[in-house]
Structure formats: structure tokens, C-alpha cells
Amino acid sequence: MNVPATDASHFRRALAEHFPQSAWREAVESVPRELFLGAAIYRATEYGDRWEVIRRDEVPADEWLRLAYSDETWVTQVGGVMADDATGRTSGPPTCSSTMPGLVVRMLEAAQISGGAKVLEIGTGTGYSAALMCHRLGDGAVTSIEYDPAVAGHARTALAAGGYAPTLVVGDGLSGYEKNAEYDRLIATCSVRYIPMPWMWQVRDGGTITTPLWGWMGGTAFAHLTLDDAGYASGRFLQDRLYFMTARPHLPHPLSHAVLLRGPSRPSRIDPNLLDHETGVFVAQLAAPSAQRLGTGDETILVDVATGSQASSSKTAEGEWVVRQHGPLRLWDAVEDAIETWQQAGSPDQSAFGLRVTRDRQYVWLGDNDGPSWDLPV
Ligand SMILES: C[S@@+](CC[C@H](N)C(=O)[O-])C[C@H]1O[C@@H](n2cnc3c(N)ncnc32)[C@H](O)[C@@H]1O
Incomplete structure (x- = not known):
């Protein structure tokens, strides 16, 4: 010009x-x-x-x-x-x-x-x-x-x-x-x-x-x-996928590293790669809102700092997904339940979900207000 x-x-x-x-x-x-x-x-x-x-x-x-x-x-x-x-x-x-x-x-x-x-x-x-x-x-x-x-x-x-x-x-x-x-x-x-x-x-x-x-x-x-x-x-929720930087009081405590506990594992009911999907991770987060996520793909790690709970996924030599969980919150159990509920509904994007805020509760619903729901961490 x-x-x-x-x-x-x-x-x-x-x-x-x-x-x-x-x-x-x-x-x-x-x-x-x-x-x-x-x-x-x-x-x-x-x-x-x-x-x-x-x-x-x-x-x-x-x-x-x-x-x-x-x-x-x-x-x-x-x-x-x-x-x-x-x-x-x-x-x-x-x-x-x-x-x-x-x-x-x-x-x-x-x-x-x-x-x-x-x-x-x-x-x-x-x-x-x-x-x-x-x-x-x-x-x-x-x-x-x-x-x-x-x-x-x-x-x-x-x-x-x-x-x-x-x-x-x-x-x-x-x-x-x-x-x-x-x-x-x-x-x-x-x-x-x-x-x-x-x-x-x-x-x-x-x-x-x-x-x-x-x-x-x-x-x-x-x-x-x-x-x-x-x-x-x-x-x-609107169809637009739109993000602005987070309100400062809502940021988590910085999590620079986590000591990963080992121990017994069990087969995972879901593919952890779903947490790399933008609606998959949204659904997982609904189920375990106090958990932060480290790692992706082959090793997904969830850590809840307040309770010391953690979950980590890995693949066995046979190609099976397994998960280890520690602490009072069974983070992976909750994530699996929510992901399966979402999959049963056809894995829709966020516009199939909505939010209701009352005096006592804020919950995200799937489908409509009477559908499956998850409380936000108020
Ligand atoms: C993406 S910028 C906003 C863009 C802006 N509207 C513009 O047109 O330039 C996000 C702003 O939110 C502010 N912010 C973060 N947490 C806040 C809070 N709790 N209350 C008010 N402002 C906040 C940040 O300091 C930052 O300046």
C-alpha cells in the first residue's frame, strides 16, 4: 500500500x-x-x-x-x-x-x-x-x-x-x-x-x-x-473456541515438577490420547477439576496438589494402556467415567454442553439441564 x-x-x-x-x-x-x-x-x-x-x-x-x-x-x-x-x-x-x-x-x-x-x-x-x-x-x-x-x-x-x-x-x-x-x-x-x-x-x-x-x-x-x-x-456454550489469558486469581499454583509414584497399575478404560483432544480434555477436566495435567500422549500425568493425588498413564510392551493412581482422589476413575459418558453421547463438542449457576451450585450439563452434570470447583 x-x-x-x-x-x-x-x-x-x-x-x-x-x-x-x-x-x-x-x-x-x-x-x-x-x-x-x-x-x-x-x-x-x-x-x-x-x-x-x-x-x-x-x-x-x-x-x-x-x-x-x-x-x-x-x-x-x-x-x-x-x-x-x-x-x-x-x-x-x-x-x-x-x-x-x-x-x-x-x-x-x-x-x-x-x-x-x-x-x-x-x-x-x-x-x-x-x-x-x-x-x-x-x-x-x-x-x-x-x-x-x-x-x-x-x-x-x-x-x-x-x-x-x-x-x-x-x-x-x-x-x-x-x-x-x-x-x-x-x-x-x-x-x-x-x-x-x-x-x-x-x-x-x-x-x-x-x-x-x-x-x-x-x-x-x-x-x-x-x-x-x-x-x-x-x-x-457457544460454538466459538475462544480463549483469553486466565484471570490471575484463578491460576493454579505453579507445578514445575512432580515426583511420580510408581506401584501397581491396572488397564485403562480409555485412550489417554483423548486428553490431547480439545473436547476430551474439557470433559476430563470437568471430572477432576482440581488436577493439573503434565505430559501428553504416551504419558499423561494428572496431579492434584492439594491432596497429593496423582494418576499416570503408560503403554505396556504389548501396547495396552495402563494407569497408576495414588492418593485419596481416584483421578483416573473419575476421568474414565466422564469420558465414557461423553462417548456414549456421540463425543460432541462443547456446544452440546451448558452451564447453570445457582446460589449453591455451578454445574456443567451435557445435552440439556437434566442430562449428566459435573460441578465446577467453586
Ligand atoms: C487479554 S488481556 C485483555 C485484553 C483487553 N480487553 C484489550 O482489549 O486489550 C487480559 C487482561 O485481564 C487482566 N486480568 C487478569 N485477571 C484479572 C482480574 N481478576 N480482574 C481484572 N483484570 C484481570 C490482565 O491483567 C490482562 O490485562
Whole structure:
């Protein structure tokens, strides 16, 4: 494209053309994403969790705009270090990003946000999605919460520079923000293990909660729940497979290694490779939600740190799958039962499942609300 070096509108228009039918198209065409990337971003290297920094003032202006308006996720904080502050290569897990605009738009569409809606967003991040909502709904309709003060500071600066003024809160979004309740729509751009109860109290009856779910085995589902007038919420999972980084309080304790106990084994009723399948692992996780998964394929290991329970699978010389289990939770027994239930239902994907949240229980059902169910680890 032959454009003046600093003219971002061409790039913005090109990005908006990815969403020709979307009600968010005009917002994408108007919100200057480059503001929300700040002065630097991280780019993944070939070495797993190691990142290099790209600084705005070290690349040609056109190149920076090209990056800003590509439909890609740009990581802006790794292990708590903002890209602006990084010196040299950094390693660690990403802790903030400007999620790819395509995913942000899908999230906003899935939440069925339209003019007049009052929205609570959990996970301000760079502030880009909050800016899209301010553009479409007006500043007064948008409340956004960010956990990390440094991230929130950058978002505040970028939002102000773009002329957007949502209510920006620094704190734990799992507690919501009661002062501006009730909300018509709650969206989380971070993933949760279960629905925090304050969200239920702060969304109006008939309102919705749209959030990615994620668990300690890595299984995901995309929840879109409607609140009824008894204060319960329910909904079938959406077809989209959509993941945002995990809400920080819902991360497990780091599990760098586990001492594998040996001992007697028994034949496994299921092929452990099913846990490498995206719905298979989701189902396994429903059955053993406190377990973390190490290893894949030939040796799948489940460890529940709190009770010291573990299960590990392996293949015998004859090619049979066997499993060893230790501890008070029989993790593999539970996983086998759930996988068999899922297989008997024809091994459907996550959109055959749904979630119901009541005052006492949160459970995932299969088929319909009266089908087989598993409690989330509330
Ligand atoms: C993928 S980013 C959000 C993307 C963002 N909406 C955007 O448009 O740039 C996820 C954000 O959620 C934040 N986060 C994680 N746990 C949180 C929590 N409990 N409450 C609020 N924010 C949280 C992270 O710090 C991170 O900035």
C-alpha cells in the first residue's frame, strides 16, 4: 500500500474490512489501535516463552502501523514487566496483551451488546476493547476493571489520549464493581474457572454474562449465560473456541515438577490420547477439576496438589494402556467415567454442553439441564 508514513486511517480501514457485516465495524475503523500498544510490544521468539521487544521508535512509522493494524494479538506485558520497561529479551508467561481485533469483535458480538447497553468489562488490558465500546455506546455506558496497576496506568493514558472516558477501575474484576451496577452485559476478556458470585448480583435479571472458561488441565469453553428472575444464570456454550489469558486469581499454583509414584497399575478404560483432544480434555477436566495435567500422549500425568493425588498413564510392551493412581482422589476413575459418558453421547463438542449457576451450585450439563452434570470447583 502506498500511503503517507503517518496516515493510520488507511490501515484502520483495511482492518475494519475484516468485519464487513459487524455492528462493530465502524468502531474498528475509528479507534486508533496504535495508541493502545504504547511505545513497545513483545514478539514471541522461537524459544518457547522467550520474548523480544519491538519499540515504536526503532521501526519505520509505516511498519509500526502495519503491526498495530494486523489482526494479531500483541503481548504488552510478560511476567509483570511492561514491554516499555523491558531490557533485552524477557522470558515468562504473557500477563497482558492487546488481543487480536478479530477475537475482540467476536467477543463483543457474542455478548450481543447493542446501543443503550450498560457494560462491565473484566480485564481492561490495553484499553482497546473498552475504547471500541465507548465509541459505540458512549463513555457513561462502560465500566472496565483491570487487576494490574501498571497495565491500568497504560490503559488510562491511552484511553485519555484517544478521548475515551469509561469508568476505569483498578482491582480484582472477580468482585465486579458494585457502584455502577446493575449491568445489562458483563464480558470478561480474561478466562475464569467458574462464575464469581458478585457477577451474578451485579447483572440485572435478563442481562447476560459472556466469558471464556478455562480449567487447570487447559480445557476451555465459551459461556454466554442469561440471568433469570430467580437470580440464576444458564446457557449453552457457544460454538466459538475462544480463549483469553486466565484471570490471575484463578491460576493454579505453579507445578514445575512432580515426583511420580510408581506401584501397581491396572488397564485403562480409555485412550489417554483423548486428553490431547480439545473436547476430551474439557470433559476430563470437568471430572477432576482440581488436577493439573503434565505430559501428553504416551504419558499423561494428572496431579492434584492439594491432596497429593496423582494418576499416570503408560503403554505396556504389548501396547495396552495402563494407569497408576495414588492418593485419596481416584483421578483416573473419575476421568474414565466422564469420558465414557461423553462417548456414549456421540463425543460432541462443547456446544452440546451448558452451564447453570445457582446460589449453591455451578454445574456443567451435557445435552440439556437434566442430562449428566459435573460441578465446577467453586
Ligand atoms: C487479554 S488481556 C485483555 C485484553 C483487553 N480487553 C484489550 O482489549 O486489550 C487480559 C487482561 O485481564 C487482566 N486480568 C487478569 N485477571 C484479572 C482480574 N481478576 N480482574 C481484572 N483484570 C484481570 C490482565 O491483567 C490482562 O490485562
